[in-house]
Amino acid sequence: MLAxxxxxxxxxxxxxxPHExxxxxxxxGKMTARLIEFARTNGARVHAIDPHPRFDVDAWKRNAPDAFDMHRLPSLVALPAIEAFDVVLLDGDHNWFTVLHELQLIEQLCRDACRPLPLTFLHDVAWPYARRDLYYDPSSIPDEFRQPWARQGISPTASELVPAGGFNPKLCHAKHEGGPRNGVLTAVEDYLEATDQKFEFVRIPAVFGLGILMPRTLAQARPDVADKVRAWARPEIAxxxxxxxMARITMLLQLGG
Ligand SMILES: C[S@@+](CC[C@H](N)C(=O)[O-])C[C@H]1O[C@@H](n2cnc3c(N)ncnc32)[C@H](O)[C@@H]1O
Structure with a gap:
């Protein structure tokens, strides 16, 4: 997401x-560090959620006590403890079940607190995880919502996982690409279809894909923000x-990345 x-x-x-x-x-913590720096200089606060952060959380908290909170929990457990969301950056467990429920929970929490919906950025809305689940912990996903999976790499030219090599070969991936309840972009589409809230969804298909979910209420209240987001919505750029x-991914895999 850092790109x-x-x-x-x-x-x-x-x-x-944003404040929260x-x-x-x-x-x-590569992105977290940028966010904390932004928060320190703009009087905001960062609530980072990750069950397994790979940086010195205590040292970072000492450096920015008013600008940084860490929640070492899965997102669906941690989110209810956070009072307000102006912006959400969603880049955790890249599977349909988790992403759909994160979006639904954020909406529910905002409704309960009578607060506007946040502007949400989502990573991995292009290949490889747009239409394929990744599970950091397959046992945390209910059986009926988990795709058959294996710890094998992905090829951009095959739905099946590859026996050796491929992309992210050490991670747990759905054995097939596509179909219902599979992947981050599918979760976003299913969320948008089910919710009664109105959004604009902008997708930037570079570096594994960034999605921006902009609530219509925000776009109406803040045309300056809407202009910045819509600048990325031109179909010829996409x-x-x-x-x-696709050329970058082909090269990445040829280089053994
Ligand atoms: C792709 S990395 C995040 C990269 C980071 N956003 C960046 O830009 O550098 C995904 C992270 O999500 C965490 N994660 C996995 N399952 C999670 C969950 N259910 N809730 C929150 N974080 C989760 C993992 O521990 C991992 O550190």
């Missing part, structure tokens, strides 16, 4: 001026990025 910080996410946050920023999935991304 989107300088040109997409940071400029949009600069206009939006929620990041789901911190890992080594088609061009799509082709570049």
């Amino acid at each position: 989107f910080w300088p040109d997409v996410i940071h400029p949009i946050l600069g206009v939006l001026e 920023i929620v990041e789901i999935g911190s890992e080594s 088609a061009f990025l799509d082709r570049l991304e």
Whole structure:
């Protein structure tokens, strides 16, 4: 997600001026660090959620006591403890069940608190996880919502997993690409179909894909924010990025990435 910080996410946050920023999935904290720096200089607060953060959380908290909270829990457990969401960056467990329920829970919590819906950025809405589930912990997903899976790599030219090599060969992946209840983009589409809230969804198909879910209420209240988001919505840019991304992935796999 970090690739989107300088040109997409940071400029949009600069206009939006959020107070409460929620990041789901911190890992080594590359994006978290940018968000904390933004929060420190703009009087905001970052709520990072990750059951297994790979950085020195205590040291980071000492450096930014007013700007940073860490929740070492799965998102669906941690989210209810957070009072307000102006922006959410969703980059945790990249599967249909988790992403759908994260979006639904955020909506429910905002409704309960009588607060507006957040602007939400989602990573992995292009290949490989748009239409294929990844499970960090397959046992945490109810059986009926978990695809058959294996710890094998992915090829951009096959639905089946590959026996050796491929992309992310050490992670647990759905054995087949596509079909119902499979992948991050499918979760977003199913959420949008079921909710009574209105959104604009902008998809930037580069570096594994960034989605931006902009509530219509936000777009109406903040045309300056809407302009920044819609700048990425041009179909000719998306088609061009799509082709570049496929070329990048082909090269990445040839290089053993
Ligand atoms: C792709 S990494 C995040 C990368 C990070 N956002 C960045 O830009 O550098 C995904 C992270 O999500 C975490 N994760 C897995 N399941 C999760 C869940 N249910 N809730 C929150 N985080 C989760 C993993 O521990 C992992 O650190």
